[in-house]
Amino acid sequence: MTERLSRRTVLATTATAGLAAVAGCLSDDDDEESYEVWGLDQGTDSGYIYQPDGDGGFALDTEIDFAAYDDTPSDGIVPHMIDFTHDYEYAVIAATAGSQTLIVRTDDRELVAAVDTGPGSHFASVSPDEEFITVDVIGDGAIRRIDADFEDETFDLTD
Numbered sequence: 001m002t003e004r005l006s007r008r009t010v011l012a013t014t015a016t017a018g019l020a021a022v023a024g025c026l027s028d029d030d031d032e033e034s035y036e037v038w039g040l041d042q043g044t045d046s047g048y049i050y051q052p053d054g055d056g057g058f059a060l061d062t063e064i065d066f067a068a069y070d071d072t073p074s075d076g077i078v079p080h081m082i083d084f085t086h087d088y089e090y091a092v093i094a095a096t097a098g099s100q101t102l103i104v105r106t107d108d109r110e111l112v113a114a115v116d117t118g119p120g121s122h123f124a125s126v127s128p129d130e131e132f133i134t135v136d137v138i139g140d141g142a143i144r145r146i147d148a149d150f151e152d153e154t155f156d157l158t159d
Contacts, residue, residue: 036061038091040079047079047093049109062109066095066102069111077102081123085130090150092133094124101135101146103155113155117144 037050037058047064066079077098084091084106093102094117101124103113117124119139126133126148133146133155147156 038082040082040093042078042080042096045076045079064104064109066093069102069114080121083123083125085126085150086128090126092124092126094121094135096120096122096138099139101133103133103148103153105153112153115146115155115157117146117157118142 035052039048039050040046041048045065045067047066048060049062049064050058051061053059066077077095077100079102080094080096082091082093089106090112091102091104091106093104095102098114099116099119099121101115101117101121102111103115104110105112117135118137120137121135122138123136124133124146125135130150131148133148135144135146137144142159145158147158149155
């Protein structure tokens, strides 16, 4: 009999391992490019931003306590998956327990919007033209759309 991995096992393993994403090029001078790596810790509602240390490794630069944002629920948010705009000026984070999608300005790490997208907001993805954000809401078995104006920092949920 062939054993199969269940979805729960795969998700638990993924959650334990955490997520990391390259936030992209922060500066571009003639000698070198600078970038940072963002990681999410679902167990502590935290984000960690690492910078290259110059020796081929990374050093922790910033820790974000997503649960401390004013617009997040008191019972935690569980930041689950992250995507970025093409210029890496904004991070879009689905929060499974918080039933929200968070939009964070990467330059100053400020929360610019917390959109109630529904229970189990699993993954949020910025459209190629950056006019909307698509959110997989597994608790409702739905896909939600957030109309996005990153320039004005306005975000409206539409179904």
